Amino acid sequence: MNTESPRVREVKCPVCGALVRWEPASRWRPFCSERCRTQDLGAWASESYRIPEAEAADGATDDADLA
Ligand SMILES: [Zn+2]
Numbered sequence: 001m002n003t004e005s006p007r008v009r010e011v012k013c014p015v016c017g018a019l020v021r022w023e024p025a026s027r028w029r030p031f032c033s034e035r036c037r038t039q040d041l042g043a044w045a046s047e048s049y050r051i052p053e054a055e056a057a058d059g060a061t062d063d064a065d066l067a
Contacts, residue, residue: 015040 009022011029015036020029031037 010019011022012018013020013030013032013036015031018032018036020026020032022029026032028034028037031040
């Protein structure tokens with residue numbers, strides 16, 4: 001018989017794919033480590049902080065008709 005008792009659920013770290021035990025001891029779950037967690041949050045932040053360049057203001061072209 002199988003002596004292992006896979007009671008603990010395991011999830012995959014979203015960053016590196018390593019198996020992480022879903023238990024209180026895994027403080028970085030669902031990430032495998034603080035490093036992976038930081039990486040993920042970093043990617044997130046840099047995406048949401050990306051600001052589209054301001055479009056060039058073009059309101060000064062219709063004004064040259066005064067002669
Ligand atoms: Zn990881």
